[in-house]
Amino acid sequence: MKPSKILAWTAIAVGVIYFFVPLIGTFEFSMRMRRGEYSFDAYQSVFADMQFRSTFGFSMLMALFTIILGMLLIVPTAYWVRLRLPQMRPVVEFITLMPLVIPAIVIVFGYLRLYNSSSWIPFTGSTQGTNILLVFSYITLSLPYMYRSVDTAMRTIDVRTLTEAAEILGAKWPTILFRCIFPNVMSGVLSGAFITFAIVMGEFTMAALLNRPAFGPYLQLIGANRAYEPAALAVIAFAITWLSMGLLQIVSRFGKLAPSRP
Numbered sequence: 001m002k003p004s005k006i007l008a009w010t011a012i013a014v015g016v017i018y019f020f021v022p023l024i025g026t027f028e029f030s031m032r033m034r035r036g037e038y039s040f041d042a043y044q045s046v047f048a049d050m051q052f053r054s055t056f057g058f059s060m061l062m063a064l065f066t067i068i069l070g071m072l073l074i075v076p077t078a079y080w081v082r083l084r085l086p087q088m089r090p091v092v093e094f095i096t097l098m099p100l101v102i103p104a105i106v107i108v109f110g111y112l113r114l115y116n117s118s119s120w121i122p123f124t125g126s127t128q129g130t131n132i133l134l135v136f137s138y139i140t141l142s143l144p145y146m147y148r149s150v151d152t153a154m155r156t157i158d159v160r161t162l163t164e165a166a167e168i169l170g171a172k173w174p175t176i177l178f179r180c181i182f183p184n185v186m187s188g189v190l191s192g193a194f195i196t197f198a199i200v201m202g203e204f205t206m207a208a209l210l211n212r213p214a215f216g217p218y219l220q221l222i223g224a225n226r227a228y229e230p231a232a233l234a235v236i237a238f239a240i241t242w243l244s245m246g247l248l249q250i251v252s253r254f255g256k257l258a259p260s261r262p
Helices: 002-030 040-047 050-083 086-101 104-114 125-156 159-169 174-182 186-202 203-210 215-225 229-260
Strands: none
Touching: 002 229, 040 050, 040 229, 050 086, 050 125, 050 159, 050 174, 050 186, 050 215, 086 104, 086 125, 086 215, 104 203, 125 186, 125 203, 159 174, 174 186, 186 229, 203 215, 215 229
16 A cells, blocks of 8 residues: 555544544543443433423524515625625635634624613514524624525526526516526525534524523533533534535535536
């Protein structure tokens, strides 16, 4: 075997050990809730907890709204920049990368300062308003991933030709956007949606500071007060993340195969 292959397999082995040994240890520990034998009691305790169901459902709902609103914001923006304002692309890319540079705690404190109950838009004055502010916060966090996914998908199609052909046939802008552009960039939209879902389900800072019953703060609460349930929740959260990544790979693969079909 060549030295390069030996180094490659060594790197893979180190990576597997680094990532999977702690996961296996966490899973093994989560099975020890019943003394003297392995059991799924910790998982049964987690799934039987009403707070787990309510926080998980709340985060699922917030993720759904975040994906829908983020998609409606990002796709038209990326389309318009590519079609009419290519000179603004560096500016838009810089703006979408800002959430990677600015810590989430700074963003949420800025939102609280700007949209508190005494401001001109008192989002935090009601539960519904706070939920809306939380969704906007999640959209901000997902901007780098959603925009990159959509922009990459849009590079694979001829936006100008599609637009001109639709205009010749008498289509208006809403028709062009939702019947021509959206279907052709759906693989990018779904890729960004899966990443956004994983972000929302595990996010802690914004939900905690806005005092919303989300899944991230619940994970922290259980981790501070229980022994075996946190390990079970860690395995569940890891499974959710890997499921999202697996679906992302499937969507990306179908997106690459679709243009080659007759």
